Amino acid sequence: MKPLIARYGTALAAVALFVVFAVTARNFLAVGNLIGIAKHVSPIAILGIGFALALIAAELDLSFANVCSLAAVATGTLVHRGHSPWLAAAAGLGVGIGFGLLNGLVVTRLKVPSLIATLAAAAIANGLAFMVTDGVSVVGRWPVAFTDLGRGEVLGIPALVWWMALVAAAALFWLKQTRGGFRLVCTGENVEAARLAGLPVQRLKVTGLVLSGAAAGLAAVLLTASLSSASATMAGDFLLTAIAAVMLGMTMFEPGHANIPGTMVGALTIGMLGNGLVLLGAPYYVQDVCLGFIIIGSVAVSASALTRAAFDV
Amino acid sequence: MALVAPLLELRGIGKSYGPVRALHGIDLAIGAREVIGLCGDNGAGKSTLIRILSGAERPSEGQLLAAGRPIEIRSPANALARGIATTYQDLALAARLPIVQNIFMGAELIRGPSLLGLLDHRRMRAEAATLLDRFGLGGIDLHRPVSDLSGGQRQAVAIARALRAKARVVIMDEPTAALGVAESRQVLDLIRRLRADGVTVLLVSHDMEDVMAVTTRVVILKKGHKAGEIETAGLSAARLGEMIMSGVVA
Numbered sequence: 001m002k003p004l005i006a007r008y009g010t011a012l013a014a015v016a017l018f019v020v021f022a023v024t025a026r027n028f029l030a031v032g033n034l035i036g037i038a039k040h041v042s043p044i045a046i047l048g049i050g051f052a053l054a055l056i057a058a059e060l061d062l063s064f065a066n067v068c069s070l071a072a073v074a075t076g077t078l079v080h081r082g083h084s085p086w087l088a089a090a091a092g093l094g095v096g097i098g099f100g101l102l103n104g105l106v107v108t109r110l111k112v113p114s115l116i117a118t119l120a121a122a123a124i125a126n127g128l129a130f131m132v133t134d135g136v137s138v139v140g141r142w143p144v145a146f147t148d149l150g151r152g153e154v155l156g157i158p159a160l161v162w163w164m165a166l167v168a169a170a171a172l173f174w175l176k177q178t179r180g181g182f183r184l185v186c187t188g189e190n191v192e193a194a195r196l197a198g199l200p201v202q203r204l205k206v207t208g209l210v211l212s213g214a215a216a217g218l219a220a221v222l223l224t225a226s227l228s229s230a231s232a233t234m235a236g237d238f239l240l241t242a243i244a245a246v247m248l249g250m251t252m253f254e255p256g257h258a259n260i261p262g263t264m265v266g267a268l269t270i271g272m273l274g275n276g277l278v279l280l281g282a283p284y285y286v287q288d289v290c291l292g293f294i295i296i297g298s299v300a301v302s303a304s305a306l307t308r309a310a311f312d313v
Numbered sequence: 314m315a316l317v318a319p320l321l322e323l324r325g326i327g328k329s330y331g332p333v334r335a336l337h338g339i340d341l342a343i344g345a346r347e348v349i350g351l352c353g354d355n356g357a358g359k360s361t362l363i364r365i366l367s368g369a370e371r372p373s374e375g376q377l378l379a380a381g382r383p384i385e386i387r388s389p390a391n392a393l394a395r396g397i398a399t400t401y402q403d404l405a406l407a408a409r410l411p412i413v414q415n416i417f418m419g420a421e422l423i424r425g426p427s428l429l430g431l432l433d434h435r436r437m438r439a440e441a442a443t444l445l446d447r448f449g450l451g452g453i454d455l456h457r458p459v460s461d462l463s464g465g466q467r468q469a470v471a472i473a474r475a476l477r478a479k480a481r482v483v484i485m486d487e488p489t490a491a492l493g494v495a496e497s498r499q500v501l502d503l504i505r506r507l508r509a510d511g512v513t514v515l516l517v518s519h520d521m522e523d524v525m526a527v528t529t530r531v532v533i534l535k536k537g538h539k540a541g542e543i544e545t546a547g548l549s550a551a552r553l554g555e556m557i558m559s560g561v562v563a
Protein backbone atom coordinates (compact mmCIF):
# COMPACT_ATOMS: atom_id res chain seq x y z
CA MET A 1 0.00 0.00 0.00
CA LYS A 2 2.72 2.42 0.96
CA PRO A 3 4.59 2.24 -2.36
CA LEU A 4 1.32 2.94 -4.15
CA ILE A 5 0.82 6.11 -2.12
CA ALA A 6 4.43 7.13 -2.73
CA ARG A 7 3.95 6.59 -6.44
CA TYR A 8 0.53 8.02 -7.00
CA GLY A 9 -0.23 10.06 -3.86
CA THR A 10 0.33 13.48 -5.39
CA ALA A 11 -1.30 12.41 -8.66
CA LEU A 12 -4.36 11.50 -6.60
CA ALA A 13 -4.14 14.87 -4.87
CA ALA A 14 -4.26 16.47 -8.32
CA VAL A 15 -7.38 14.47 -9.12
CA ALA A 16 -8.89 15.58 -5.82
CA LEU A 17 -8.11 19.20 -6.69
CA PHE A 18 -9.82 18.64 -10.02
CA VAL A 19 -12.93 17.38 -8.23
CA VAL A 20 -12.90 20.33 -5.82
CA PHE A 21 -12.79 22.82 -8.70
CA ALA A 22 -15.41 20.83 -10.60
CA VAL A 23 -17.76 21.18 -7.65
CA THR A 24 -16.96 24.73 -6.51
CA ALA A 25 -16.00 26.66 -9.66
CA ARG A 26 -18.77 27.33 -12.15
CA ASN A 27 -17.79 26.57 -15.75
CA PHE A 28 -14.63 24.75 -14.68
CA LEU A 29 -15.89 21.52 -16.24
CA ALA A 30 -16.94 23.16 -19.52
CA VAL A 31 -15.14 21.40 -22.39
CA GLY A 32 -13.93 24.75 -23.70
CA ASN A 33 -12.41 25.58 -20.33
CA LEU A 34 -10.65 22.23 -20.00
CA ILE A 35 -9.24 22.45 -23.51
CA GLY A 36 -8.21 26.00 -22.69
CA ILE A 37 -6.23 24.76 -19.70
CA ALA A 38 -4.44 22.15 -21.82
CA LYS A 39 -3.66 24.77 -24.45
CA HIS A 40 -2.41 27.26 -21.89
CA VAL A 41 -0.21 24.61 -20.31
CA SER A 42 1.36 23.38 -23.56
CA PRO A 43 4.47 25.61 -23.61
CA ILE A 44 4.99 25.00 -19.89
CA ALA A 45 4.84 21.24 -20.43
CA ILE A 46 7.18 21.35 -23.42
CA LEU A 47 9.71 23.50 -21.54
CA GLY A 48 9.28 21.28 -18.49
CA ILE A 49 9.98 18.14 -20.50
CA GLY A 50 13.18 19.75 -21.78
CA PHE A 51 14.22 20.71 -18.25
CA ALA A 52 13.37 17.17 -17.12
CA LEU A 53 15.54 15.59 -19.82
CA ALA A 54 18.53 17.69 -18.74
CA LEU A 55 17.78 16.88 -15.11
CA ILE A 56 17.62 13.16 -15.94
CA ALA A 57 21.22 13.58 -17.13
CA ALA A 58 21.87 15.25 -13.73
CA GLU A 59 22.29 18.72 -15.20
CA LEU A 60 20.29 21.82 -14.40
CA ASP A 61 19.17 24.02 -17.26
CA LEU A 62 18.16 27.39 -15.86
CA SER A 63 18.51 29.07 -19.24
CA PHE A 64 15.51 27.56 -21.00
CA ALA A 65 13.08 30.42 -20.39
CA ASN A 66 15.40 33.18 -21.65
CA VAL A 67 16.58 30.99 -24.51
CA CYS A 68 12.91 30.49 -25.37
CA SER A 69 12.39 34.27 -25.44
CA LEU A 70 15.46 34.76 -27.63
CA ALA A 71 14.35 32.00 -30.00
CA ALA A 72 10.90 33.60 -30.12
CA VAL A 73 12.23 37.03 -31.10
CA ALA A 74 14.49 35.41 -33.69
CA THR A 75 11.52 33.59 -35.18
CA GLY A 76 9.19 36.59 -34.89
CA THR A 77 11.68 38.98 -36.45
CA LEU A 78 12.25 36.72 -39.45
CA VAL A 79 8.53 36.17 -40.05
CA HIS A 80 7.94 39.85 -39.59
CA ARG A 81 10.49 40.69 -42.28
CA GLY A 82 8.69 38.40 -44.67
CA HIS A 83 11.02 35.43 -44.60
CA SER A 84 9.63 31.95 -45.10
CA PRO A 85 7.80 30.66 -42.02
CA TRP A 86 9.86 27.48 -42.25
CA LEU A 87 13.09 29.42 -42.15
CA ALA A 88 11.79 31.36 -39.17
CA ALA A 89 10.76 28.21 -37.35
CA ALA A 90 14.12 26.57 -38.14
CA ALA A 91 15.88 29.64 -36.77
CA GLY A 92 13.91 29.41 -33.52
CA LEU A 93 14.75 25.75 -33.14
CA GLY A 94 18.34 26.49 -34.11
CA VAL A 95 18.71 29.12 -31.39
CA GLY A 96 17.42 26.63 -28.83
CA ILE A 97 19.67 23.81 -29.99
CA GLY A 98 22.63 26.17 -30.28
CA PHE A 99 22.27 27.35 -26.70
CA GLY A 100 21.80 23.76 -25.58
CA LEU A 101 25.05 22.83 -27.28
CA LEU A 102 26.80 25.84 -25.77
CA ASN A 103 25.57 24.86 -22.31
CA GLY A 104 26.66 21.28 -22.88
CA LEU A 105 30.15 22.21 -24.00
CA VAL A 106 30.67 24.73 -21.20
CA VAL A 107 29.60 22.11 -18.65
CA THR A 108 31.58 19.17 -20.04
CA ARG A 109 34.66 20.89 -21.51
CA LEU A 110 35.16 23.87 -19.25
CA LYS A 111 33.84 21.97 -16.22
CA VAL A 112 31.57 24.84 -15.16
CA PRO A 113 28.70 23.45 -13.04
CA SER A 114 25.47 23.57 -15.03
CA LEU A 115 23.79 25.70 -12.35
CA ILE A 116 26.28 28.48 -13.12
CA ALA A 117 26.80 27.81 -16.81
CA THR A 118 23.11 27.95 -17.64
CA LEU A 119 22.50 31.03 -15.47
CA ALA A 120 25.20 32.75 -17.49
CA ALA A 121 23.65 31.48 -20.73
CA ALA A 122 20.33 32.87 -19.53
CA ALA A 123 21.91 36.29 -19.11
CA ILE A 124 23.48 36.09 -22.57
CA ALA A 125 20.19 35.02 -24.18
CA ASN A 126 18.37 37.81 -22.39
CA GLY A 127 20.86 40.40 -23.57
CA LEU A 128 20.73 39.16 -27.15
CA ALA A 129 16.92 39.16 -27.13
CA PHE A 130 16.89 42.85 -26.11
CA MET A 131 19.57 43.60 -28.67
CA VAL A 132 17.51 42.02 -31.47
CA THR A 133 14.27 43.76 -30.50
CA ASP A 134 15.50 47.00 -28.96
CA GLY A 135 13.08 46.12 -26.20
CA VAL A 136 10.07 46.47 -28.47
CA SER A 137 7.69 43.60 -29.17
CA VAL A 138 7.48 42.25 -32.69
CA VAL A 139 3.80 42.10 -33.61
CA GLY A 140 2.19 41.64 -36.97
CA ARG A 141 -0.28 40.04 -39.26
CA TRP A 142 1.72 37.02 -40.18
CA PRO A 143 1.08 34.31 -42.78
CA VAL A 144 -1.51 31.78 -41.69
CA ALA A 145 0.90 29.01 -42.65
CA PHE A 146 3.01 30.21 -39.72
CA THR A 147 0.38 31.14 -37.15
CA ASP A 148 -1.44 27.84 -37.72
CA LEU A 149 1.54 26.07 -36.14
CA GLY A 150 0.29 27.42 -32.83
CA ARG A 151 -3.27 28.43 -33.54
CA GLY A 152 -4.63 25.73 -35.82
CA GLU A 153 -6.88 22.88 -34.82
CA VAL A 154 -6.84 19.23 -35.78
CA LEU A 155 -9.93 17.10 -35.04
CA GLY A 156 -11.26 19.89 -32.86
CA ILE A 157 -8.16 19.86 -30.65
CA PRO A 158 -5.87 22.91 -30.69
CA ALA A 159 -2.50 22.48 -32.35
CA LEU A 160 -0.75 23.47 -29.13
CA VAL A 161 -2.29 20.49 -27.36
CA TRP A 162 -1.20 18.15 -30.14
CA TRP A 163 2.35 19.51 -29.98
CA MET A 164 2.45 18.95 -26.23
CA ALA A 165 1.20 15.39 -26.63
CA LEU A 166 3.69 14.74 -29.42
CA VAL A 167 6.65 16.03 -27.43
CA ALA A 168 5.63 14.06 -24.34
CA ALA A 169 5.14 10.85 -26.35
CA ALA A 170 8.45 11.29 -28.17
CA ALA A 171 10.36 11.98 -24.96
CA LEU A 172 8.78 9.05 -23.18
CA PHE A 173 9.48 6.71 -26.08
CA TRP A 174 13.07 7.87 -26.37
CA LEU A 175 13.72 7.42 -22.66
CA LYS A 176 12.10 4.01 -22.29
CA GLN A 177 12.59 2.35 -25.65
CA THR A 178 15.89 3.54 -27.08
CA ARG A 179 19.54 3.09 -26.24
CA GLY A 180 20.12 6.85 -26.10
CA GLY A 181 17.44 7.40 -23.48
CA PHE A 182 18.50 4.33 -21.50
CA ARG A 183 22.05 5.68 -21.37
CA LEU A 184 20.95 9.19 -20.43
CA VAL A 185 19.18 7.73 -17.39
CA CYS A 186 22.24 5.65 -16.43
CA THR A 187 24.51 8.69 -16.70
CA GLY A 188 22.26 10.83 -14.55
CA GLU A 189 21.88 8.18 -11.88
CA ASN A 190 25.56 7.40 -11.39
CA VAL A 191 27.99 9.10 -13.71
CA GLU A 192 31.02 7.12 -12.51
CA ALA A 193 29.24 3.78 -12.88
CA ALA A 194 28.13 4.83 -16.35
CA ARG A 195 31.66 5.85 -17.30
CA LEU A 196 33.11 2.58 -16.01
CA ALA A 197 30.47 0.70 -17.99
CA GLY A 198 31.88 2.38 -21.09
CA LEU A 199 29.19 5.00 -21.70
CA PRO A 200 30.21 8.28 -23.37
CA VAL A 201 29.03 10.25 -20.34
CA GLN A 202 30.18 13.67 -21.52
CA ARG A 203 28.35 13.31 -24.80
CA LEU A 204 25.24 12.14 -22.99
CA LYS A 205 25.27 15.17 -20.72
CA VAL A 206 25.58 17.40 -23.77
CA THR A 207 22.63 15.51 -25.27
CA GLY A 208 20.47 16.22 -22.22
CA LEU A 209 21.22 19.94 -22.40
CA VAL A 210 20.75 20.06 -26.18
CA LEU A 211 17.33 18.43 -25.81
CA SER A 212 16.39 21.04 -23.23
CA GLY A 213 17.49 23.76 -25.66
CA ALA A 214 15.56 22.14 -28.51
CA ALA A 215 12.41 22.06 -26.35
CA ALA A 216 12.91 25.77 -25.61
CA GLY A 217 13.26 26.45 -29.35
CA LEU A 218 10.11 24.51 -30.20
CA ALA A 219 8.13 26.19 -27.42
CA ALA A 220 9.33 29.54 -28.77
CA VAL A 221 8.09 28.83 -32.29
CA LEU A 222 4.71 27.66 -31.00
CA LEU A 223 4.31 30.63 -28.66
CA THR A 224 5.24 33.10 -31.37
CA ALA A 225 2.82 31.48 -33.80
CA SER A 226 -0.04 31.31 -31.33
CA LEU A 227 0.37 34.90 -30.13
CA SER A 228 1.44 36.46 -33.46
CA SER A 229 4.00 38.34 -31.47
CA ALA A 230 7.35 37.97 -29.82
CA SER A 231 9.12 39.90 -27.11
CA ALA A 232 12.35 39.66 -25.20
CA THR A 233 10.56 38.79 -21.97
CA MET A 234 7.74 36.62 -23.26
CA ALA A 235 8.87 33.32 -21.71
CA GLY A 236 10.42 34.67 -18.52
CA ASP A 237 7.52 33.61 -16.30
CA PHE A 238 7.76 30.05 -17.59
CA LEU A 239 11.03 29.48 -15.74
CA LEU A 240 9.39 28.96 -12.39
CA THR A 241 6.18 27.42 -13.71
CA ALA A 242 7.92 24.78 -15.81
CA ILE A 243 10.36 23.92 -13.02
CA ALA A 244 7.44 23.63 -10.62
CA ALA A 245 5.74 21.23 -13.05
CA VAL A 246 8.85 19.03 -13.15
CA MET A 247 9.31 19.15 -9.37
CA LEU A 248 5.69 18.25 -8.78
CA GLY A 249 6.09 15.48 -11.35
CA MET A 250 9.06 14.10 -9.43
CA THR A 251 6.74 13.25 -6.54
CA MET A 252 4.79 10.77 -8.65
CA PHE A 253 5.18 7.75 -10.93
CA GLU A 254 8.95 7.48 -10.36
CA PRO A 255 9.35 9.29 -7.04
CA GLY A 256 12.62 11.18 -6.80
CA HIS A 257 13.29 10.98 -10.54
CA ALA A 258 12.33 13.56 -13.12
CA ASN A 259 9.87 11.76 -15.37
CA ILE A 260 7.66 12.56 -18.33
CA PRO A 261 4.21 11.43 -17.12
CA GLY A 262 4.81 13.25 -13.85
CA THR A 263 5.86 16.41 -15.66
CA MET A 264 2.65 16.27 -17.72
CA VAL A 265 0.47 15.79 -14.66
CA GLY A 266 2.46 18.50 -12.88
CA ALA A 267 1.99 21.00 -15.70
CA LEU A 268 -1.72 20.23 -16.03
CA THR A 269 -2.16 20.53 -12.26
CA ILE A 270 -0.49 23.92 -12.19
CA GLY A 271 -2.61 25.05 -15.15
CA MET A 272 -5.75 23.76 -13.48
CA LEU A 273 -4.82 25.48 -10.23
CA GLY A 274 -4.39 28.83 -11.96
CA ASN A 275 -7.59 28.44 -13.90
CA GLY A 276 -9.65 27.27 -10.92
CA LEU A 277 -8.37 30.08 -8.71
CA VAL A 278 -9.28 32.66 -11.34
CA LEU A 279 -12.75 31.14 -11.75
CA LEU A 280 -13.19 31.29 -7.99
CA GLY A 281 -12.26 34.96 -8.07
CA ALA A 282 -8.95 34.68 -6.23
CA PRO A 283 -6.52 37.53 -6.93
CA TYR A 284 -3.82 36.81 -9.53
CA TYR A 285 -0.90 36.79 -7.10
CA VAL A 286 -2.34 33.83 -5.20
CA GLN A 287 -1.12 31.67 -8.08
CA ASP A 288 2.48 32.71 -7.55
CA VAL A 289 2.25 31.95 -3.87
CA CYS A 290 0.82 28.52 -4.66
CA LEU A 291 3.63 27.90 -7.16
CA GLY A 292 6.22 28.63 -4.51
CA PHE A 293 4.60 26.22 -2.09
CA ILE A 294 4.37 23.55 -4.78
CA ILE A 295 8.10 23.78 -5.47
CA ILE A 296 9.11 23.69 -1.80
CA GLY A 297 6.65 20.94 -1.00
CA SER A 298 7.68 18.79 -3.95
CA VAL A 299 11.37 19.09 -3.33
CA ALA A 300 10.87 18.38 0.36
CA VAL A 301 8.87 15.26 -0.48
CA SER A 302 11.06 13.61 -3.06
CA ALA A 303 12.83 15.79 -5.55
CA SER A 304 16.29 15.05 -4.20
CA ALA A 305 17.60 14.66 -7.76
CA LEU A 306 17.46 18.43 -8.06
CA THR A 307 19.83 18.87 -5.17
CA ARG A 308 22.15 16.27 -6.61
CA ALA A 309 22.23 17.99 -9.97
CA ALA A 310 22.80 21.36 -8.35
CA PHE A 311 25.50 20.44 -5.90
CA ASP A 312 27.34 17.35 -7.18
CA VAL A 313 29.58 18.60 -9.90
CA MET B 314 59.40 -23.36 -25.40
CA ALA B 315 57.51 -21.45 -28.07
CA LEU B 316 57.57 -17.71 -27.62
CA VAL B 317 54.00 -16.48 -27.75
CA ALA B 318 53.45 -12.84 -26.91
CA PRO B 319 51.22 -12.57 -23.85
CA LEU B 320 47.65 -11.32 -24.15
CA LEU B 321 48.54 -8.28 -22.08
CA GLU B 322 51.85 -7.12 -20.75
CA LEU B 323 52.75 -4.40 -18.27
CA ARG B 324 56.25 -2.92 -18.39
CA GLY B 325 57.37 -0.57 -15.65
CA ILE B 326 53.86 0.64 -14.91
CA GLY B 327 53.69 3.31 -12.20
CA LYS B 328 50.97 5.58 -10.88
CA SER B 329 51.14 8.67 -8.71
CA TYR B 330 48.23 10.50 -7.17
CA GLY B 331 49.85 13.86 -6.59
CA PRO B 332 52.53 13.15 -4.00
CA VAL B 333 51.21 9.61 -3.32
CA ARG B 334 53.05 6.93 -5.29
CA ALA B 335 50.48 4.15 -5.52
CA LEU B 336 52.45 1.92 -7.91
CA HIS B 337 56.10 1.66 -8.99
CA GLY B 338 57.61 -0.18 -11.95
CA ILE B 339 55.19 -3.06 -12.24
CA ASP B 340 56.13 -5.74 -14.79
CA LEU B 341 53.56 -8.40 -15.46
CA ALA B 342 52.67 -10.72 -18.33
CA ILE B 343 49.09 -11.97 -18.57
CA GLY B 344 48.58 -15.02 -20.75
CA ALA B 345 45.53 -16.72 -22.18
CA ARG B 346 43.51 -19.08 -19.95
CA GLU B 347 45.17 -18.02 -16.75
CA VAL B 348 43.61 -17.23 -13.42
CA ILE B 349 46.01 -14.82 -11.79
CA GLY B 350 45.65 -13.93 -8.16
CA LEU B 351 46.62 -10.38 -7.23
CA CYS B 352 47.41 -10.19 -3.53
CA GLY B 353 48.76 -7.67 -1.09
CA ASP B 354 47.93 -5.72 2.03
CA ASN B 355 45.48 -2.87 2.10
CA GLY B 356 47.00 0.01 0.19
CA ALA B 357 49.41 -2.24 -1.71
CA GLY B 358 48.13 -0.90 -5.03
CA LYS B 359 45.90 -3.74 -6.21
CA SER B 360 42.90 -1.59 -7.05
CA THR B 361 45.11 1.00 -8.71
CA LEU B 362 46.67 -1.65 -10.96
CA ILE B 363 43.25 -2.92 -11.89
CA ARG B 364 41.92 0.54 -12.60
CA ILE B 365 44.80 1.08 -15.02
CA LEU B 366 44.01 -2.14 -16.88
CA SER B 367 40.31 -1.31 -17.00
CA GLY B 368 40.86 2.19 -18.35
CA ALA B 369 39.45 3.89 -15.26
CA GLU B 370 42.87 5.52 -14.64
CA ARG B 371 45.82 6.29 -16.89
CA PRO B 372 49.27 5.15 -15.75
CA SER B 373 51.79 7.88 -14.87
CA GLU B 374 54.62 5.87 -16.39
CA GLY B 375 55.39 2.61 -18.13
CA GLN B 376 54.09 0.76 -21.13
CA LEU B 377 51.17 -1.54 -21.85
CA LEU B 378 51.33 -4.11 -24.63
CA ALA B 379 48.70 -6.35 -26.19
CA ALA B 380 49.95 -9.34 -28.16
CA GLY B 381 53.38 -7.72 -28.18
CA ARG B 382 52.25 -4.33 -29.52
CA PRO B 383 52.24 -1.15 -27.46
CA ILE B 384 48.74 0.03 -26.62
CA GLU B 385 47.07 2.68 -24.53
CA ILE B 386 43.93 1.97 -22.57
CA ARG B 387 42.33 5.36 -22.76
CA SER B 388 38.98 4.83 -21.09
CA PRO B 389 36.71 2.12 -19.75
CA ALA B 390 34.99 2.05 -23.13
CA ASN B 391 38.38 1.53 -24.74
CA ALA B 392 39.22 -1.33 -22.35
CA LEU B 393 35.89 -3.00 -23.07
CA ALA B 394 36.53 -2.66 -26.80
CA ARG B 395 39.86 -4.45 -26.22
CA GLY B 396 38.08 -7.29 -24.47
CA ILE B 397 38.88 -6.31 -20.89
CA ALA B 398 35.88 -6.24 -18.52
CA THR B 399 36.05 -5.40 -14.83
CA THR B 400 34.00 -5.74 -11.69
CA TYR B 401 35.03 -3.02 -9.29
CA GLN B 402 35.50 -3.30 -5.56
CA ASP B 403 32.79 -0.70 -5.01
CA LEU B 404 30.74 -2.45 -7.72
CA ALA B 405 30.06 0.72 -9.73
CA LEU B 406 26.33 0.10 -9.95
CA ALA B 407 23.56 2.67 -10.27
CA ALA B 408 21.74 1.82 -7.05
CA ARG B 409 18.37 3.28 -7.90
CA LEU B 410 18.11 1.70 -11.34
CA PRO B 411 16.66 -1.74 -12.00
CA ILE B 412 18.82 -4.86 -12.08
CA VAL B 413 18.36 -5.36 -15.80
CA GLN B 414 19.40 -1.80 -16.60
CA ASN B 415 22.56 -2.19 -14.52
CA ILE B 416 23.51 -5.41 -16.24
CA PHE B 417 23.09 -4.05 -19.77
CA MET B 418 24.47 -0.57 -19.15
CA GLY B 419 26.80 0.04 -22.08
CA ALA B 420 26.01 -3.29 -23.77
CA GLU B 421 22.31 -2.87 -24.54
CA LEU B 422 20.55 -5.37 -26.77
CA ILE B 423 18.99 -3.74 -29.80
CA ARG B 424 16.30 -4.89 -32.20
CA GLY B 425 15.89 -3.68 -35.73
CA PRO B 426 18.43 -1.39 -37.43
CA SER B 427 21.13 -0.51 -34.93
CA LEU B 428 20.95 3.14 -35.98
CA LEU B 429 17.48 3.42 -34.42
CA GLY B 430 18.79 1.93 -31.19
CA LEU B 431 15.48 0.34 -30.22
CA LEU B 432 15.91 -1.60 -27.00
CA ASP B 433 15.07 -5.28 -27.00
CA HIS B 434 13.65 -5.41 -23.48
CA ARG B 435 12.43 -8.97 -23.75
CA ARG B 436 15.80 -10.37 -24.78
CA MET B 437 17.58 -8.31 -22.13
CA ARG B 438 15.30 -9.71 -19.45
CA ALA B 439 15.76 -13.26 -20.72
CA GLU B 440 19.56 -12.95 -20.92
CA ALA B 441 19.75 -11.25 -17.54
CA ALA B 442 17.77 -14.10 -16.01
CA THR B 443 20.14 -16.64 -17.61
CA LEU B 444 23.23 -14.79 -16.36
CA LEU B 445 21.84 -14.44 -12.85
CA ASP B 446 20.77 -18.07 -12.81
CA ARG B 447 24.46 -18.94 -12.34
CA PHE B 448 24.15 -17.36 -8.92
CA GLY B 449 20.81 -18.94 -8.11
CA LEU B 450 19.02 -15.67 -8.87
CA GLY B 451 17.26 -16.79 -12.05
CA GLY B 452 13.84 -15.96 -10.66
CA ILE B 453 14.59 -12.53 -9.21
CA ASP B 454 12.38 -9.58 -10.24
CA LEU B 455 14.64 -7.82 -12.72
CA HIS B 456 12.85 -4.51 -12.23
CA ARG B 457 13.92 -4.26 -8.60
CA PRO B 458 16.39 -1.46 -7.98
CA VAL B 459 19.88 -2.62 -7.06
CA SER B 460 19.54 -0.74 -3.74
CA ASP B 461 17.02 -3.42 -2.67
CA LEU B 462 19.56 -6.22 -3.05
CA SER B 463 21.91 -7.93 -0.61
CA GLY B 464 25.68 -7.60 -1.00
CA GLY B 465 25.90 -10.98 -2.68
CA GLN B 466 23.11 -10.17 -5.09
CA ARG B 467 24.77 -6.88 -6.00
CA GLN B 468 28.04 -8.67 -6.67
CA ALA B 469 26.15 -11.04 -8.94
CA VAL B 470 24.74 -8.08 -10.88
CA ALA B 471 28.22 -6.54 -11.20
CA ILE B 472 29.68 -9.83 -12.45
CA ALA B 473 26.77 -10.35 -14.81
CA ARG B 474 27.55 -6.98 -16.38
CA ALA B 475 31.21 -7.95 -16.89
CA LEU B 476 30.16 -11.25 -18.47
CA ARG B 477 27.80 -9.41 -20.81
CA ALA B 478 30.80 -7.71 -22.36
CA LYS B 479 32.03 -11.12 -23.66
CA ALA B 480 35.56 -10.20 -22.65
CA ARG B 481 38.80 -12.16 -23.07
CA VAL B 482 40.09 -10.82 -19.79
CA VAL B 483 37.80 -10.48 -16.79
CA ILE B 484 39.15 -8.56 -13.82
CA MET B 485 37.48 -8.94 -10.44
CA ASP B 486 38.37 -6.70 -7.52
CA GLU B 487 37.48 -8.43 -4.25
CA PRO B 488 34.42 -10.22 -5.64
CA THR B 489 33.90 -12.41 -2.59
CA ALA B 490 34.68 -9.87 0.14
CA ALA B 491 31.02 -9.13 0.88
CA LEU B 492 29.72 -12.65 0.31
CA GLY B 493 28.68 -15.61 2.43
CA VAL B 494 30.15 -19.07 1.98
CA ALA B 495 27.61 -20.35 -0.54
CA GLU B 496 27.72 -17.18 -2.61
CA SER B 497 31.53 -17.18 -2.61
CA ARG B 498 31.53 -20.72 -3.89
CA GLN B 499 29.30 -19.68 -6.78
CA VAL B 500 31.74 -16.92 -7.73
CA LEU B 501 34.67 -19.35 -7.57
CA ASP B 502 32.77 -21.87 -9.71
CA LEU B 503 32.12 -19.12 -12.19
CA ILE B 504 35.82 -18.22 -12.35
CA ARG B 505 36.68 -21.88 -13.09
CA ARG B 506 34.04 -21.98 -15.82
CA LEU B 507 35.36 -18.74 -17.35
CA ARG B 508 38.82 -20.28 -17.55
CA ALA B 509 37.40 -23.42 -19.14
CA ASP B 510 35.74 -21.13 -21.70
CA GLY B 511 39.14 -19.64 -22.55
CA VAL B 512 38.80 -16.43 -20.56
CA THR B 513 41.65 -15.07 -18.49
CA VAL B 514 40.70 -13.93 -15.00
CA LEU B 515 42.58 -11.50 -12.79
CA LEU B 516 41.36 -12.00 -9.24
CA VAL B 517 42.06 -9.59 -6.42
CA SER B 518 41.32 -11.17 -3.09
CA HIS B 519 42.19 -11.07 0.56
CA ASP B 520 40.94 -14.59 1.03
CA MET B 521 43.88 -17.01 0.82
CA GLU B 522 41.59 -20.02 0.48
CA ASP B 523 39.82 -18.45 -2.50
CA VAL B 524 43.13 -17.60 -4.14
CA MET B 525 44.43 -21.11 -3.58
CA ALA B 526 41.20 -22.63 -4.88
CA VAL B 527 41.05 -21.04 -8.31
CA THR B 528 44.29 -19.35 -9.37
CA THR B 529 47.12 -20.73 -11.45
CA ARG B 530 49.60 -18.06 -10.39
CA VAL B 531 49.78 -15.42 -7.69
CA VAL B 532 51.27 -11.95 -8.02
CA ILE B 533 52.12 -10.25 -4.76
CA LEU B 534 52.22 -6.49 -4.35
CA LYS B 535 53.80 -4.73 -1.42
CA LYS B 536 53.59 -0.96 -0.91
CA GLY B 537 53.13 -0.33 -4.60
CA HIS B 538 55.99 -2.60 -5.71
CA LYS B 539 55.73 -6.06 -7.15
CA ALA B 540 57.22 -8.34 -4.51
CA GLY B 541 57.17 -11.30 -6.86
CA GLU B 542 55.03 -14.00 -8.37
CA ILE B 543 54.69 -17.73 -7.82
CA GLU B 544 52.79 -20.72 -9.21
CA THR B 545 49.82 -21.67 -7.07
CA ALA B 546 50.44 -25.41 -7.40
CA GLY B 547 52.41 -26.62 -4.39
CA LEU B 548 51.66 -23.49 -2.38
CA SER B 549 49.79 -23.48 0.91
CA ALA B 550 47.44 -20.78 2.15
CA ALA B 551 49.63 -20.29 5.19
CA ARG B 552 52.77 -19.77 3.13
CA LEU B 553 50.96 -17.42 0.79
CA GLY B 554 49.82 -15.41 3.80
CA GLU B 555 53.39 -15.19 5.08
CA MET B 556 54.68 -14.03 1.71
CA ILE B 557 52.07 -11.31 1.52
CA MET B 558 53.04 -10.08 4.99
CA SER B 559 56.79 -10.26 4.53
CA GLY B 560 56.90 -9.27 0.88
CA VAL B 561 59.50 -12.01 0.34
CA VAL B 562 58.35 -14.34 -2.42
CA ALA B 563 60.20 -17.62 -2.70
Ligand SMILES: Nc1ncnc2c1ncn2[C@@H]1O[C@H](COP(=O)(O)OP(=O)(O)O)[C@@H](O)[C@H]1O
Pocket residue numbers: 330333334335353354355356357358359360361362
Ligand atom coordinates in the same frame (compact mmCIF):
# COMPACT_ATOMS: atom_id res chain seq x y z
N1 LIG C 1 42.28 8.37 -6.02
C1 LIG C 1 43.33 8.33 -5.17
N2 LIG C 1 43.89 9.47 -4.72
C2 LIG C 1 44.95 9.44 -3.88
N3 LIG C 1 45.51 8.31 -3.42
C3 LIG C 1 44.99 7.14 -3.83
C4 LIG C 1 43.87 7.08 -4.72
N4 LIG C 1 43.58 5.78 -4.94
C5 LIG C 1 44.46 5.06 -4.24
N5 LIG C 1 45.30 5.87 -3.58
C6 LIG C 1 46.43 5.44 -2.73
O1 LIG C 1 47.19 4.53 -3.48
C7 LIG C 1 47.60 3.45 -2.65
C8 LIG C 1 47.14 2.13 -3.24
O2 LIG C 1 45.71 2.06 -3.10
P1 LIG C 1 44.85 0.88 -3.70
O3 LIG C 1 45.28 0.63 -5.08
O4 LIG C 1 43.43 1.19 -3.46
O5 LIG C 1 45.31 -0.35 -2.78
P2 LIG C 1 44.60 -1.73 -2.52
O6 LIG C 1 43.50 -1.93 -3.49
O7 LIG C 1 45.71 -2.72 -2.70
O8 LIG C 1 44.13 -1.74 -1.11
C9 LIG C 1 47.09 3.74 -1.26
O9 LIG C 1 48.10 4.37 -0.54
C10 LIG C 1 45.94 4.68 -1.52
O10 LIG C 1 45.74 5.53 -0.41
Ligand SMILES: [Mg+2]
Pocket residue numbers: 359360361402
Ligand atom coordinates in the same frame (compact mmCIF):
# COMPACT_ATOMS: atom_id res chain seq x y z
MG1 LIG D 1 41.39 -2.29 -3.22
